[in-house]
Amino acid sequence: MAENYDLIVLGSGPGGYVAAIRAAQLGLRVGIVERESLGGICLNWGCIPTKALLRSAEILHYAQHAEDYGLKLAGKIEADLAAVVKRSRGVAKQLNQGVTHLMKKNKITVHMGTGTMTGPTTMKVKSDKGEEQLSAKHVILALGARARDLPFAKADGQRIWTYRHAMTPAEMPTKLLVIGSGAIGIEFASFYNDMGAEVTVVEMLDRIVPVEDAEVSALLEKSLTRQGMTIMTGAGVESIATSASAVKARIKGKDGKVAEQDFSHCIVAVGIVPNTENVGIDAMVEMDRGFIQIDPYGRTKSKGLWAIGDCTPGPWLAHKASHEGVTAAEAIAQELGNKEVHPHPLDRSSIPGCTYCHPQVASVGLTEAKAKELGHEVKVGKFPFIGNGKAIALGETEGFIKTVVDAKTGELLGAHMIGAEVTELIQGYTVGKTAELIDEDFAQTIFPHPTLSEMMHESILAADGRVLHM
Numbered sequence: 483m484a485e486n487y488d489l490i491v492l493g494s495g496p497g498g499y500v501a502a503i504r505a506a507q508l509g510l511r512v513g514i515v516e517r518e519s520l521g522g523i524c525l526n527w528g529c530i531p532t533k534a535l536l537r538s539a540e541i542l543h544y545a546q547h548a549e550d551y552g553l554k555l556a557g558k559i560e561a562d563l564a565a566v567v568k569r570s571r572g573v574a575k576q577l578n579q580g581v582t583h584l585m586k587k588n589k590i591t592v593h594m595g596t597g598t599m600t601g602p603t604t605m606k607v608k609s610d611k612g613e614e615q616l617s618a619k620h621v622i623l624a625l626g627a628r629a630r631d632l633p634f635a636k637a638d639g640q641r642i643w644t645y646r647h648a649m650t651p652a653e654m655p656t657k658l659l660v661i662g663s664g665a666i667g668i669e670f671a672s673f674y675n676d677m678g679a680e681v682t683v684v685e686m687l688d689r690i691v692p693v694e695d696a697e698v699s700a701l702l703e704k705s706l707t708r709q710g711m712t713i714m715t716g717a718g719v720e721s722i723a724t725s726a727s728a729v730k731a732r733i734k735g736k737d738g739k740v741a742e743q744d745f746s747h748c749i750v751a752v753g754i755v756p757n758t759e760n761v762g763i764d765a766m767v768e769m770d771r772g773f774i775q776i777d778p779y780g781r782t783k784s785k786g787l788w789a790i791g792d793c794t795p796g797p798w799l800a801h802k803a804s805h806e807g808v809t810a811a812e813a814i815a816q817e818l819g820n821k822e823v824h825p826h827p828l829d830r831s832s833i834p835g836c837t838y839c840h841p842q843v844a845s846v847g848l849t850e851a852k853a854k855e856l857g858h859e860v861k862v863g864k865f866p867f868i869g870n871g872k873a874i875a876l877g878e879t880e881g882f883i884k885t886v887v888d889a890k891t892g893e894l895l896g897a898h899m900i901g902a903e904v905t906e907l908i909q910g911y912t913v914g915k916t917a918e919l920i921d922e923d924f925a926q927t928i929f930p931h932p933t934l935s936e937m938m939h940e941s942i943l944a945a946d947g948r949v950l951h952m
Contacts, residue, residue, distance in 0.1 A: 495522020
């Protein structure tokens with residue numbers, strides 16, 4: 483006999499488990515189905531454990547530059563890769579246990595196994611214990627995604643890695659090839675470069691982190707090159723051959739010439755593939771290149787069937803998935819008769835993006851080029867880290883904050899940052915965009931001193947020709 487719920491969530495990543503919690507808070511009877519580990523890729527193999535790795539690399543970087551801060555550390559400063567990885571896995575385990583606790587706290591029934599849809603609101607779940615039938619009034623698909631392979635560079639976990647292999651390496655790369663310069667590629671390039679590997683990044687487009695503002699891309703490339711990386715833009719890897727001890731890659735450069743290079747390992751970071759195959763949903767949803775098409779609340783074309791997160795159109799970010807999860811849960815509760823919830827559709831223009839390399843990169847909204855392309859008359863403000871007292875005291879003077887403002891209305895169209903801790907600063911502009919503040923609102927806000935956040939104020943002032951400390 484099928485077990486009945488108000489809502490079943492298929493997938494327990496940052497979209498799925500958050501959707502389940504919010505639905506439970508609203509009084510719904512909720513079940514969640516997970517085939518691997520509660521918390522999904524983000525908590526177990528993505529966002530969080532990678533930040534643990536990057537934190538270790540950051541500490542190593544500061545230790546190696548202790549004399550810049552008037553300190554002397556005795557003995558040789560070196561990394562223990564196994565210990566670094568062990569710490570990262572410990573962080574992931576702690577968070578996995580946290581999600582398990584949250585499921586119990588919110589009385590959400592967890593079904594461990596592989597779920598397959600048998601109808602828009604019914605599914606079967608297979609596990610080592612057998613097969614069970616589940617049904618609900620509504621189902622949220624939170625299927626997630628996986629790393630995309632290259633036809634000529636299938637990940638084997640030995641010489642060719644995806645992000646999962648790169649997080650638990652059997653050995654330290656000596657000469658590393660990173661294919662792709664999005665957030666994942668650049669973060670691992672930054673980590674392994676700090677850990678002592680010789681790193682080459684190959685990007686087919688004309689600049690790294692291509693979704694970011696062009697000025698941010700330019701400064702990041704300059705910084706990473708100065709740190710010892712080789713950055714090849716407008717380039718492509720034509721073929722890869724592996725042996726027991728090496729990777730041989732044929733790389734076509736910007737000049738059209740093909741050269742063969744040897745590496746110890748290769749990380750493929752060329753995007754993701756949604757986990758929408760073999761789930762039984764082909765006739766129930768509309769898909770574009772495998773991604774489930776939804777309305778701004780997460781509804782698919784089948785009544786009672788919803789989708790969120792990385793199996794839907796991008797940006798493919800954990801915080802976007804969580805927000806979609808809350809929105810869908812509230813919309814479902816409303817449909818089931820709760821008149822006290824008022825879900826808001828997703829506003830894609832206010833989704834921040836962060837890349838945790840060194841220096842960090844963060845942004846929200848339109849780039850300067852995109853704003854002009856869309857017909858906005860813009861005014862642009864820019865303030866450098868070197869002009870900020872806190873940045874100088876921290877010894878972190880590389881970077882800038884750039885704001886793009888509509889010249890007619892004062893609307894903040896976009897904000898773009900590169901430098902220390904900008905992934906923490908960006909939320910100030912995100913809140914401002916969500917609240918529909920204009921430049922004058924930011925200008926009249928009192929920012930604490932001394933802080934890095936003062937640069938956010940100065941950038942807005944610069945857009946209006948009122949900058950104070952430059």
